[in-house]
Amino acid sequence: MTTETLPRKDINIQELDRVTIRFAGDSGDGMQLTGNQFTRTTAVFGNDVSTLPDYPAEIRAPAGSLPGVSGFQISFASADIYTPGDEPDVLVAMNPAALRTNVGDLPAGGALIVNSDAFSVNNLKKAGYESNPLTDGSLKQYNVFDIPISTLNAGALEGLDMTAKQVDLSKNFFALGLMFWLYERSMEPTLRWIEQRFAARPVIGEANRRALKAGYAFGETTEMFHTTYKVPPARLAPGTYRNITGNEATALGFVAAARLAGRDLVYGSYPITPASDILHALASYKNFGVKTFQAEDEIAAIGSAIGAAYGGALALTASSGPGIALKSEALNLAVMVELPLVVVDVQRAGPSTGMPTKTEQGDLLMAMFGRNSDSPVPVVAPATPGECFEYAIEAARLALKYMTPVVYLSDAFLANGAEPWRIPALEEMPDISIANHTDRPFEPYARDPHTLARPWAVPGTPGLEHRIGGLEKADVTGNVSYDPDNHHHMQLLRAQKVAGIAEDIPALTAHGPQSGDLLILGWGSTYGAIRSATERLQAEGWSVAHAHLRHLNPMPANTEQVLRSYRKVLVPEINLGQLSLLLRARYLIDVVGLNRVRGKPFRIIDIKQAAEELLGRNGK
């Protein structure tokens, strides 16, 4: 039996700082699974990792078709990295459609590993190829390895009690094994995973095990590859790490928030891509007292959360843009009745149904203004998958302390992307508990003088029976009021309450010079690309800093001061300029937007080039 401990004869070992691999295949080929296994293994090995799953909305688009291509890009490095990489160093293409949709991103000289068995006349036709690119010379700028993966895999699985179709389903493990060999990864984590996952289906488990090992052994015994690559572990801060996606971190963050608040978590939700994984995760935490409710629609989901908040729970709902639009009337009710609630929006490309699995930052203005009348709500946005944990707790803290709904903006890239996450100790987390109001005299709309929060008197509390609702409230008593001056006063109070949060959040910090030629200001998932671009520019000697807003409403108190410390401000966003609009309106600062709305994260190079143009290197 071959194992990874054998000496690597006649093979060069090249040490690299960073490698980016893209796995692409049919959506039935298991590319997401392959990518996730490579990610786990690489994270456990100690590299810094960043991933970008890219899959179609159709569960099973016609096999071999262009829309059915599913991809997973992973970048791993021996130093801190912030993005899944602009372009792959290696493309693994399991069929002609995957090749056709992805090869354009592979730079000349890049390694291209293809499953030549899949390049049948029929598949070539489905992918729109008139001739076979493996033989017509059109790929000569790449370093092509055409490997009959299906045939080799079938050989390795001979003798197992499986149909030919079942056998072929495990070929992704062959490809994975080959990549493990090429990048000196251990097969152990994946073998352990197979053991667990397929315990009840031993034949499938054995097939996957054999496929993985066969792929590894193929790399070792074939003379096709003359070099393997070593990417040494990264120097991460001390601590215990795990790999985490944004949606996993969001779910865990709210479980932690409920514990820190001393309340039960009630989660009302309706299935929607790319937010459903939060429901799946929370539904499995029943022994934490988490109550999940799969509602009949988006409105019922937020309605149940408001009812739960009224009853004293830590209340949460999540959706994506189309669902948030449906929730807006109920969200406004929460504004009026001033109950604590967190609304998670895992943004996706729109408008309307848009591109459900693709990322975008298009809902910032909806979060800010997408309700009738003046309706202020705090808005927070984590910048990385790991930060989704911390900002879940922060969103809950603000909701409870200020008795307000809070919008938490994630996006498809954060939600599905993964990175190593240092597991925080419970002692590092803040106490966010707020006591229920039990004292008399009691006025439902009396306010805390500092936070302007109203008291939270939950049903079941003797003597505090009172009525709330969506009609305008008289100040202090909370009785229904149509008094003109009272309405003006209450509109101002609601706005002041949210604006006052600016004093209770961290100042905006700039990474780089504290004043200079250019500030690149971002929010949300653009963090990695902006940080990488900034560091490259700094290394080239430019006077450039990066600042990232996690609190979008209110913004940190020093935001204007930071922006005014630079000659120019560049604001990259995956929308047509929503933060730019807010900054211009609020501070009268002539920020410059960089706006690409392609359903994909920014590449580092996009931001670097835009910055260079602003810095005056036009035409270089």
Add this chain to the structure above:
Amino acid sequence: MTDKNGGQPALSPENARVIELTRKDFVSDQEVRWCPGCGDYSILAQTQKTMPDFGVPKENVVFISGIGCSGRLPYYMNTYGFHSIHGRAPTLATGLKLANPSLMVWVVTGDGDALSIGGNHILHSMRRNVDIKVVMFNNRIYGLTKGQASPTSELGKKTKSSPAGTVDYPVQPLSIALAAEASFVARSVDTHTEHLQETLNKAGYHHGSVFVEVLQNCNIFNDGAYREFTERDVREDRMLFLQDGQPMVFGKEHDKGIRLNGLHPEVVQLGNGISEKDLLVHHEDAEDPYLAFMLSRMWWPQFPVPVGVLRRVERATHDQLVEGQISDAITRQGAGDLAKLLASGETWTVSR
């Protein structure tokens, strides 16, 4: 915090004597602002009268409403109250029962609120057997918006929004409640105060999804909608007062009944060889809903209009099922350990 063990605070006549509340305890300090002569006054009064019967401390009672004239009722009850948004009261009630299953939650709604904008939520709160008591005021019109047709308005009804008459067929609310698997389905009339109080009382004692339709007069926009069969002098001949376990007899002289003819109900005159033995016998707790569904379709003038409890069956409530899964999970896995959860899956340690 959630009362995990207490369950519903003692819904029993014995308890009622211990707690000793009166109607006045349930009257709030807010001035009632429905139109003079509105049927809603009676529904409010009967609700306040029956509340002390349950022995539930008033701080454990919550009234949640949507939008419409009915939506004002929570302001007049000296309990916890939430006047929410149009059609969505059942969703808030569902969430509230998840947060605190020990509360007694009433949902007050109207024909537009429950069956038009909020139809989906009625369907799902009923089928889930959420332990809430939905009382739907049916005046067959939109009152608060000043007189448009509602989902229960008769076909051809002329209203401000349908000057040539509506072209929309109406729905029977109780048929919908039954199809949605409500575990308690009943009907009463605003002006039949004793019957209404008794019906609300039965509703209050039921655990699970309750749907009570109250035929309610809007004297401004749809006056006399039910007059033909609800007036004192005709009601006994034109309405069927359902009694559990009793044959379906009606009429001032108790001389008429409902008999099954093939798959159809028919009105028969007792005597001439037809006795009570030939009549349908009402069973509130019949396992299947066919009898109740048949009753829900009967309407004047073809039939006497049935009032009372059409269906009352017991099954586990939504909050019981949810709490059951949580306690099962805790028994099986132990109470959640946050540090362990955060560190689940593959981990590695970086030391320096």
